[in-house]
Amino acid sequence: MNRVIQPLVLMVFTALLSNTVSAEKLKLPAGMGGVPDIGAIPCDVFNKMMVVGPLGTKRLLLTWAQGYYHAKSGKTLDEIIEAADEAGQTWDFDSLTGHLVDYCAAEPEALTAAAVADLGNQLL
Numbered sequence: 001m002n003r004v005i006q007p008l009v010l011m012v013f014t015a016l017l018s019n020t021v022s023a024e025k026l027k028l029p030a031g032m033g034g035v036p037d038i039g040a041i042p043c044d045v046f047n048k049m050m051v052v053g054p055l056g057t058k059r060l061l062l063t064w065a066q067g068y069y070h071a072k073s074g075k076t077l078d079e080i081i082e083a084a085d086e087a088g089q090t091w092d093f094d095s096l097t098g099h100l101v102d103y104c105a106a107e108p109e110a111l112t113a114a115a116v117a118d119l120g121n122q123l124l
Contacts, residue, residue: 039064039113043104046112050101058097065100065116073124080123091123 038046038060049057066077073080081091096119103115 037064039068039111039116041112042108043110043112043115044108046104046115047108050104058093058101061100061112061116062093062097064112065096065119068113068116069120069124072120084123089122 046057046061062077069075069077069080075083084091099119099122100112100115103118104110104112107114
């Protein structure tokens with residue numbers, strides 16, 4: 001039994017190690033250590049984060065945007081989207097985050113906060 005388990009554990013460990021080695025390390029701009037403030041990073045860094053984890057990265061920026069919009073308008077994102085729907089605009093997760101992703105792809109030198117502000121100009 002031990003002869004079977006040891007090689008199996010070694011194969012699993014090797015497979016896990018090979019997946020972690022192939023990932024490219026994300027380099028944050030100088031002065032940004034630890035967990036970055038998603039609203040304060042350049043779009044270029046956001047674009048690289050999208051390659052590693054697109055769904056989580058989109059959610060992270062949209063969550064930050066919710067706080068930004070609430071601070072500017074006093075309304076939740078759901079209230080803002082509901083008002084936009086009544087005005088004939090249709091917004092969902094994909095269209096909201098798609099706007100942010102497209103903005104950052106077009107403006108890699110801008111901060112992600114600029115992408116959020118640009119989306120806000122259409123929503124608010």
